[in-house]
Amino acid sequence: xxxxxxxxxxxxxxxxxxxxxxxLSRRIGNDPVRYAILGEGxxxxxxxxxxFWVKASGTSLSTADRxxxxxxxxxxxxxxxxxxxLPDSEIDRLLLQxxxxxxxxxxxxxxxxxxxxxxxxxxxxxxxTHPIAVNGILCSPRASDFAKYRSFPDDIVCCGDQSVxxxxxxxxxxxxxxxxxxxxDFQKELGSLPxxxxxxxxxxxxxxxxxxxxxxTTRMAEKSAGIFLGASSLGGPVFLxxxxxxxxxxxxxxxxxxxALKLA
Ligand SMILES: [Zn+2]
Numbered sequence: 001x002x003x004x005x006x007x008x009x010x011x012x013x014x015x016x017x018x019x020x021x022x023x024l025s026r027r028i029g030n031d032p033v034r035y036a037i038l039g040e041g042x043x044x045x046x047x048x049x050x051x052f053w054v055k056a057s058g059t060s061l062s063t064a065d066r067x068x069x070x071x072x073x074x075x076x077x078x079x080x081x082x083x084x085x086l087p088d089s090e091i092d093r094l095l096l097q098x099x100x101x102x103x104x105x106x107x108x109x110x111x112x113x114x115x116x117x118x119x120x121x122x123x124x125x126x127x128x129t130h131p132i133a134v135n136g137i138l139c140s141p142r143a144s145d146f147a148k149y150r151s152f153p154d155d156i157v158c159c160g161d162q163s164v165x166x167x168x169x170x171x172x173x174x175x176x177x178x179x180x181x182x183x184x185d186f187q188k189e190l191g192s193l194p195x196x197x198x199x200x201x202x203x204x205x206x207x208x209x210x211x212x213x214x215x216x217t218t219r220m221a222e223k224s225a226g227i228f229l230g231a232s233s234l235g236g237p238v239f240l241x242x243x244x245x246x247x248x249x250x251x252x253x254x255x256x257x258x259x260a261l262k263l264a
Pocket of ligand 1: 128
């Protein structure tokens with residue numbers, strides 16, 4: 001265990017966001033709620049102006065350690081958001097080229113959407129999971145209701161007034177492009193960034209300024225999904241009217257609560 005301790009100490013000293021990223025990944029990966037099992041899900045955080053740490057391909061959140069993450073250059077991956085019909089070999093080449101250290105593991109293909117999301121102002125952390133209740137709704141005809149409406153105040157505080165809903169698409173470049181389109185449309189319509197991006201027939205993405213924010217958003221989204229499913233079995237949910245949602249998200253005590261929870 002001596003080697004492991006020195007590794008963590010070295011990580012904390014030289015690459016400060018890596019240790020909290022490992023800890024966040026393990027908390028999410030080992031939670032009994034099962035946000036992700038096996039190799040599901042991935043996490044990331046900015047490490048510099050143009051660099052970020054992201055989970056490597058074939059690793060697990062539950063056993064995350066220093067070797068589970070690869071540091072990448074966002075600028076190498078950015079052209080892929082605009083690309084059309086690139087062969088898989090070229091995408092693989094750019095994923096490998098994006099690594100800060102050429103000996104590091106290949107980043108997950110989902111690094112493409114992490115790179116985009118971490119380019120947004122004030123977004124420093126991303127957590128992508130496949131939670132059971134959230135996916136239960138995302139694999140149903142009621143996904144857009146879950147994205148658009150809110151039924152209780154803490155959901156608004158942690159997950160925002162609405163979520164982005166991205167239609168199902170191929171992983172890799174098509175998914176990164178669809179997420180970008182969804183976020184841009186959301187910004188145009190609501191004038192702010194989302195906290196939650198829902199991928200139809202796939203999973204949940206929480207984005208935010210701190211590790212605590214994306215963890216709280218992930219936990220609350222899954223709780224909200226459980227409440228939605230329960231209320232659906234009783235003829236609901238009864239959603240809060242839009243003016244109530246806006247009032248709650250703008251209330252000083254709720255903004256204070258967001259700060260206290262490190263969500264803002
Ligand atoms: Zn996924």
